[in-house]
Amino acid sequence: MTPELGQLALILALMLALAQSILPLVGAWRGNRALMAVARPAATGQAVFVALAFVILVWAFLHFDFSVQYVADNSNLQLPWYYRIAAVWGAHEGSMLLWVLILNVWTVALALLSRQLPEVFLSRVLSVLGIISVGFLCFILFTSNPFGRLLPMPPDGADLNPVLQDPGMTFHPPVLYMGYVGFSVAFAFSIAALLGGSMEQAWVRWARPWTNAAWGFLSCGIVAGSWWAYAELGWGGWWFWDPVENASFMPWLVGVALIHAQAVTEKRGSLRAWTILLSLFAFSLSLLGTFLVRSGILTSVHAFASDPRRGTFILCFLAVVVGGSLLLYALRAPKVAGGKAFALISRESAILIGNLMFTVAAAMVLLGTLFPLLGDALNMGKISVGPPYFGLLFPLLMSPVVLLLPFGPYLRWGNSDVPVLKQVLVRAGIAAAACAVLAAFFVQGQLKAIAGVATAVWVGVGVVLYVIKRWREMPPGRRYPAEMAGMLLAHVGVAIFLIGVLLSESLSVTRDVRMAPGQVAVVGGYEFRFDGVTQTVGPNWHAEQGVVTVTRNGAAVAVMHPQKRTYAHEQVQTESSVDPGITRDLYVALGEPMDPSHIEGAWALRLYTKPFIRWIWGGGLFMMLGGFVSAADRRFRVKREADAPQTIATPVQESQA
């Protein structure tokens, strides 16, 4: 009975979503306040019903209701409760429900926190979010119902994919979706601005904290995903340029561009059309990512069930939302370049170059991701571009960004004076060169590692110099407003990330070894002693667990326990063992026994030392923090005097402008 209530709740949510998307839009158009007033309660009601459906699905998982097909497919009696909750979004149907739930969380947050926004504007924003919700609710109800029954009810279910039974996986999808879906807010603001035709700058200021927060979540989600791939997949890699990873990376890249473009538009009034276009792009790429993952048109390690009906549905939805919004952009975008003029050497120019690089990088990733499809379309056979393509082009596109980064904060809006830039150039340049020379002694002339140290110091010192300058020049309390602090944190994140990527890529040591108990292998200056394999059991798996004792110059460093787990239905999953450290990770993955009938004997093992790899995720977390801190700036929340006239502007006039 309860699962049917879940479905009923979704149907009611769809009705409310329809009301939320149509009535306020009509109200804004006709100047009817009663219709506009529907937006908030409809959004809240919809969120309540979607949350109800979600809770019912969680309940079904917690109570082993295997009469629900989705529950029977993705959990069983042995699965611990926390993975039963994570199993809710472990496969297609549930993850779509999570998508809608998170869209509703954003919508309600917006409805509650945006009381200072003009009513007409907010009505339009909420209605655009309602339209998106209608699309996804229809998608769930018509193609991907998580509440479908399985009768007769099986005594036990299948299993959650063992790859997903990892702490990182429990929270990676929700956080990633918070980011993905969060861009819908900036999207809705842009559409509302296009519909309203009032190209005031005010809407950009309202949109900024939402964009920054969404981007912060997306950063966090990508970091969690990368960490999960590193810890779980057993290859020791942290990024694979896999289509599904790319799907989350493209909105992130456009998000970086958008955050900066919004700053320009808000403060200077320039790049208005561009900012709108980027808002549309960011969310369109989120939708496209969902399409790529859900339609199964690109095969990937993220093996989700693919169904042509689902692909067709999302494609139609994509055509309506993205096609419609781009058409609206073509018709209504500001025709004249507005805003204040800027000189060649100015903050605007620097941001514009950065924007160009990030947008081109996103296009490059899109092209690379769709390449196999292009190959089929143009009848060139199965071709795909892998890490070599991305690995060459991405650093190439990002190098101008890294070179310009330290100058960013020093550059003034409009027109900047050159001497101060020279000062930065000299100071950060000397620091970078000195550190590079110093590093060269430690890394045996590895060019990539030296470049890593040099670029990281270049960016890092640039930021630190600016922090010192503000400290000296500004009175206490006004030195680092949250918006600026966020920017500085994110830029420091870039420096940390550079260290992580370039040092771990160049200095990592990998060895595939065959080891008998008692044997020692030396990798990257650490001695790994294999102490044999024992049997061990967990809540829903049994495993062969290796014991590897690591020493350095005789001093004990760590005892590691890599496992080879066998889950229900004989699914085998390696569980590598990682000994984390600030300057290095030790990583051991258990391979196969040399003789399967004699597991006490020799095993194949994969041993890694990975210097500074943790800095990759550290850098990502700093960027995330940057997004959140700047989103919290009071300036975005305070209602300005200047906004007041707009609030009382007659709706009819505005809509016809």
Place this chain on the structure above:
Amino acid sequence: MSRLLPFFAFVLLAALLGFGIWWNSSHDPTAVPSPLINKPAPSFALPMLDQPTHSVSKESMLGKPYLVNVFASWCFACGEEHPVLMAESKSLGIPVIGYDYKDDPNDAKAWLAQHGNPYDTVITDESGHTAIDFGVYGAPETFLIDGKGVIRYKRIGPLTPDVITQQLKPAIAALEKEAP
């Protein structure tokens, strides 16, 4: 006009994605077409399982079409495929050669003794070197080679009754039509 550019770019993208859906529903996305199809089979000379001193080579098989079925006693999917071959191999009308891949000959003999032997001849490739020339991804795989020694059809994964009636038999029939 330039404001319409993003829209047109999206129309192209949507067309490509639509094509992708159509392509995927009409093609098996996991099938990696073998570059060897319609190319001469690699030359091979492998010992027979029951008479290791005798070998079968590409040259010795020239003249009439034959099927090479890659299997191994350790291979789980081959066990699924086996009953299908037992039932169908005689009805194909061409010799079926079992290609024992990376396997201990004694294990293979025991396996065939237990499950039955659908093959006309079994050859062994214990090291798996020749299989590399054939581009074998993993057992089971099946190659149809014509009388001129050219690979005409390849199947990755187990043969099923459907695959045999819909793909393999038509391919064999086409070969017979070609033959003078």
